[in-house]
Amino acid sequence: MAVELTTWRELCDRGRDLVLCLDFPGGRAAAGFADLATGLPVELCFLHIAWLGLHTDSRLDAHIAQWVGEVLGTGRPVRAVLGFCAGTALATRVADAVSATAGATPPAVLLFDAAAVPGGALRDQFVSSVQASAAYLAEGELEDARQWSRELLATGRDDLPRVAAALVDRYDQLMSGIADRLSLGEVIRRELIDGFAAYMAYLLLAAQGGLDLRVGTPIFLSSRAHKPPVDPARVMSFGVDRERLLGDADVWKAVAGVLGEGRP
Template sequence: MKLAKWRELCDRGPELVLCLDFPGGRAAAGFAELAAGTPVELCFLHIGQPDPAAPAQRLDAHVEEWVGEALGTGRPVRAVLGYCAGAALATRVADAIHAVAPVAPPAVILFDAAAVTGTTLCDQFASSLESSSAHLAAGELDDARQWSAELLDAHPDDLPRVAAGLADRYDRLMAGVADRLSLDEFFRRELTSGFAAYLAYLLLAGQGGLDLRAGMPLFLSSQDHEPPVAPACGLSFDVGREQLLRDTEVSTFVAGLLRGDHPW
C-alpha cells in the first residue's frame, strides 16, 4: 500500500496494528523487531518522522492525518502500540479511532510508557551531546548541562521555548564540532537534523497523555521501568529496556493479545 504518513513494517493480514515511536535509529529494539518476531497475521504500520523544519502543529492535527490515512486504507485497526514517549501518542490515536468506530475500539498496548517533560528534553540534549563529547571543546559539555538546567528553571512549563533553546544551543555546539573535523555544511546539517527531528517528536508527545477516553491501556514494562502513572492493568518482564521489543517472551505474549487469546 502507498502511504505518506505511515511506513509498512510487515503485511501478513488484512487488519492493522499501528505503531507509535520515534522512527530514528537507536540502540534499543523498535517496533520493526517486534513485528518481525510476533507470529500474527496482521499488517504493522509505523508513523513517519515529523519534519522539524515544518511549522509547528498541534498533536490533534497530526492525529487527524495519521488516523485518516490509516482508516482510508479500508482496513480495520486491531491495535495501537506505543513505545516510551510514543505511548502518549498511541492513546490519542486510539481515542480518535474509537470516535469514528466506537463499536470495535482497538486494543492499546504501551511499552515502557513515558511522559514528556522539560526534564525529558534536557536529558535528551545532554545524552546527544555526550555522544559527541570527544569532539567538544574543554568544558563545553559541563557548561551546556548547566545552561540547560538554568533554561528549564526559567521556563519550567514552556516546552516549546525550552526545545527551541536546546535546538539552538545544540546547533551552535555542532557547528564547532564541524569546524574541528573540517566538515562541510551538508555534514554539519546532518549532525543537527536528527536532534531537531527528535525534539519535534517529543514536543508532539508532550501534548498527549497516558489515559484513554474509553477502556484502559495495557502497560508492558521492562525490568526496573516504572510507568509515570499507576496503571490499572500492567505487566513487567524480566528483560532490559533495549531488548524489550525483541524479546521472545514479550513477542509471544503480544501475539496472544493481538489474537485475542488473553484479552484484558
C-alpha cells in the same frame, strides 16, 4: 497495501487489520517495532509513523488528525495501537481518535516501557546528546550547556516550543564548532543537527499526550529495570533489558495473545 501512505511506513502486511506503532522513526540500536512485527505469528498489517511532517507543526492534534485520517482512508479496521517509551503518550491519543470514529471498535492499546514526557525530558535529551560528544567539545562547553539548559527550562517551562527551538539552536552551535575543529563535511554536520531537531519535535509532541484513555484501559508491558508509572498490578513485567524488550520471545508470545484475540 493499495493506498499510498505518507505519514506511515509499512513494517509488514500479513492481514487486513491494522496495528499502528508509535516510536521515534529514527534508527536505534535497540530492538524496535520492526522486530516485534517480524516475530509475531499473527496475520495483521503493521504500520509505523514516518518522518514526514514531524517537525513542521508543533501541535499534537494536527498530527493526530493527519495520522488517523490517513489510516481511516485505507478502509481497514485498526486492531491495536502500540507505543514505546515516549511514543506511549502518542499511542493513547491515536487510539482515542480511532475510537471516536463512527462505528469503530476501540482498538487494543499496548504500551511498552511507558513514559509520560515532562518538559524536563527535552532538556535531559539535550544534555545527553551534547555529553555524547564531550570528547570533542572545547573546555567548559559541556558544563556551560548544562547550566544554560537548566536556566532555560526554569524560565520557559510553560512554553515548550520555545524551549525546544532554543535547545536545537544551541545544539547547532555546539555541533558546528565540533565540525569546524574536526574538519567534518557539511553533510555530516547537517545530519547531526537535523536528527536532533527531529527528536526534539517528537518529544514536543509526546509532551502534549498522556498515558490515559477515554475508552478502555491500556496494557502496560515493562522491561526489567523500568519503573511503571501506574499500579504494578496493571503491568506485565519481563526479565529482559529495555534494549531487547521488543525483540524478546516471551514478549512476542504475550502480545500475540492479545492481538490474536483482537481484544485485551
